[in-house]
Amino acid sequence: MAQIGVETSGINAPRAGARAWLALVVLMLPVLLVSVDNTVLSFALPEIAIALAPSGAEQLWIIDAYPLVLAGLLVTMGTLGDRFGRRRMLLIGSTGFAAVSVLAAFAPTAALLIAARALLGFFGAMLMPSTLSLLRSIFQNRDQRRMAIAVWASAFSAGSALGPIVGGFLLEHFAWGSVFLIAVPVLIPLLIAAPLLVPESRDPAPGKIDPISIVLSMATMIPVVYAIKAVAVDGITVIAVLWALLGVAMGWLFVRRQLRARTPMLDMALFRRGSFSGAILVNLLSVVALVGFLYFVPQHLQLILGLSPMMAGLALVPGMLAVIVAGLSVVPISRRVPPHILVPSALAFSVVGYLLVAFTTAGHGALPLILAFVVLGIGIGAAETISNELILSSAPAAKAGAASAVSETAYELGAVLGTAVLGGIITAFYRSALVVPDGVPTDVSESARETLAGAYTATQDLSDPLGSALWEAAASAFDSGVLVTSLIGAALVVGAGTIAAVTLRMKATC
Template sequence: MTAPTLAHSPEHPSVRVGRRGWVALAVLMLPVLLVSVDNTVLNFALPAISESLTPSGTALLWMIDIYPLVLAGLLVSMGSLGDRIGRKKLLLIGSAGFGLVSIGAAFAPTIELLIGARAALGFFGAMLMPSTLSLIRSIFRDRSQRRLAIAVWASGFAAGSALGPIIGGVLLEHLWWGSVFLIAVPVLLPLFFLAPFLVPESRDPAPGRLDLASITLSLVTMLPIVYGIKHMATEGPDLLGCAAIVIGVAAGILFVRRQSRLETPMLDMALFHKPAFSGAVLINLLSVVALVGGLFFVSQHLQLVLGLSPLNAGLILVPGLITMILAGLLVVPVAARVRPSIVVPAALALSAVGYGAIGLLGGAVDAVAIAICFVLLGLGIGAAETVSNDLILANAPVEKAGAASAVSETAYELGAVLGTATLGTILTASYRNAVVLPDGLSAAQQSAASETLGGAVHVAGELPPDAAGALLESARLAFDSGVGISAWLGCGLIVAAATVALVSLRHVR
């Protein structure tokens, strides 16, 4: 016995789901939790990976960025593919591939193979996230129920982020860094047993033919733009970075023109003519850039500067991540009565205060201050993301839920790339310019210690006490020289998101 198929489920306020629909939502939370746990766990595994594989600063950033880079390039294509072949089917395929590749990533012997495994995880991960959100859109046709379901979906990200540091901290204190990738196996197994019976299939009843030219153009748009931004953030403006962005923009223009001419486009560009839709997507993008960029430098500051274990460092951030969960759920009744142009900017203002406090303290920020600041950050972003995701789905027809969900997810993943590429690169550049290496290091030691703080910690373990102490002090001061700058940039991104909300959502009830 399999679940029924929802070929077309128009929104109607009287069509409310019962217990089966909410159980299906719980099943759909499994891949959401997995992806968010993986993201947070990886941040806390960076020091261990740096010490074990001794990557360059650029390789370390690529290891982080390649996953959301591939995801961002494929999400729209995969969302459209799910609309055609079935969103549940695509979800199960993606889950199987994600689980198998995670096992390979856990045992990667070199940074190059780990980067390759992360790229493969991005390929299969692109099948997961649009499928979950679009299936929610198909199952929950009543607006009030769907708003709550989206709040649960968004809170699933935060819940995974909260569990990630705890689970990762325990694993990293007792096992090797690769153990964090094995989390995928026990999370995905229940999905295979339960999804075929509980989650209804849904697809576009009239999807049209699969347009390979549109898929190619979407890839050629996303990949070069993200690569160009990342390259110029690392190497500075040059011909290669500018050329990559120009190629991506040109492909994007061709993609938009092609979608406008097709009878059944892969992505309905008319959606972006709605200020509520395009504004909500941009709010997601800016918020995630700030959040992911913050996690990148805070996780390293807690472990490598303040000397906390991975588990204790994770516990410092848990109050903020739990606050994000609660904010996403508690904003639901508020959003039903207060305009989003008021709710979203007010929420994001709290996040800006948290980021601004880190900027004022700079390298002097301690664990307690970080915990308080992340509570404010989670409070604002948790509430804003629930409202913005509801607006994205509410402004898209249900038969195009996969493509619309993919746009929302593309904003998330592009934001993750830009978060590490901008804030992470600022930290790397500041570190390289400020670190002072002691005399007597080999060429390999000089290279590792000058690239990343984790590399310096690894090299210090090979040096006499006096030289090790001098290197660690210099490396930690060098790292913290970029914390204040990065925090102020994050604050500016949150303020920009609030401004977008004020302008684009002002006519939305």
């Protein structure tokens, strides 16, 4: 088999004009939406927990149902986009996402909200691979593409920065369901402008649709992610192990089928290239660390420090801006510094950020968290821009959808792991460390042990000083979990930097 070499043709390729940059603006809309939704949901979670009274497991599922379904379908939708048209998949996904967002906004129970989030994952799987793969066909010049990807990646951060402010305003003036309705005004301009500005692109020589590969890809992702969630909530159980083994077995069958297929759904030769596989792992671990941070920090700001949703959102804006600035600033640097040096150097900032969280959160107010997120964001923003560009440039243009889907799968799997693992760890430490004061009724005690929001609600039913004593115990227990979770997050970023230093210098042959 031929060697997979570094892409050089894109360096001297024709430069895109103004229409291409307008198309980029359109493609940023769904990216903004997804990142706004993720951030808004984190900030809305305390109000959702109070309104719908979910259990600890349901609270995690409200967040994870979307990325679980999305992760299972990304490779399938990316491949279908390569075959049937990436713009077409983008438009179908946008229409469905807007409609289901309205349903989620008025969900009366936690179970129905989880179901709506799962359906959002189905349509979201059509959105994300399409946006990134369309950039590959629109910007053929590699320098321009690197900048376009930096702008595309910054849309995640811009949405995350905008989400807390918009979401905070909505949560202070309207019910929690309003945070889902923002999808409608974002996606309507996309549905109008995309057919006019975004050119259709597809694989000019697609292979036959392989239903077995589609089923195997879903049967790989969903059991593995479910097993991870089960371990995070209930510990290692027989059922969790069986789910994990099922996912691994399906993954082995999927890889085996791709290696034998004449036109595989996913070209496994890409993974023999260090710049591709290494960048995927960097994305995965970086997102685990970032999403884990965004899981517990809003709860600390709102419930423990007593900030309003709006003020909590504003507290995180400097960190989100740091992600944007770092992602754009790293583009000219990347032309001179090789990725195996640049990415680990950037991630060193994120390690420092997590260590600041670990040792300054308890009893020091919001300022240390704001500073920690700025430092963490610098590393994540720079590393994500470089890794996403490496993923796209490593794949043939015709297979951009499949390659983008792998990148997005790593991102969404990282989101699931960040919430399930780091969120599960902090929940476990909270429950084990919480010492309920004597005199608290049994039903109130059980509610307080479920989640921090449950403890907050429980204290409203108790008179002082018993209520104050219960809340102080709950806040202390939660912060003990923050310490451990932050150290684990720092270790994950160190792992990502080590992988980048080793794999991003490797030459690949197959």
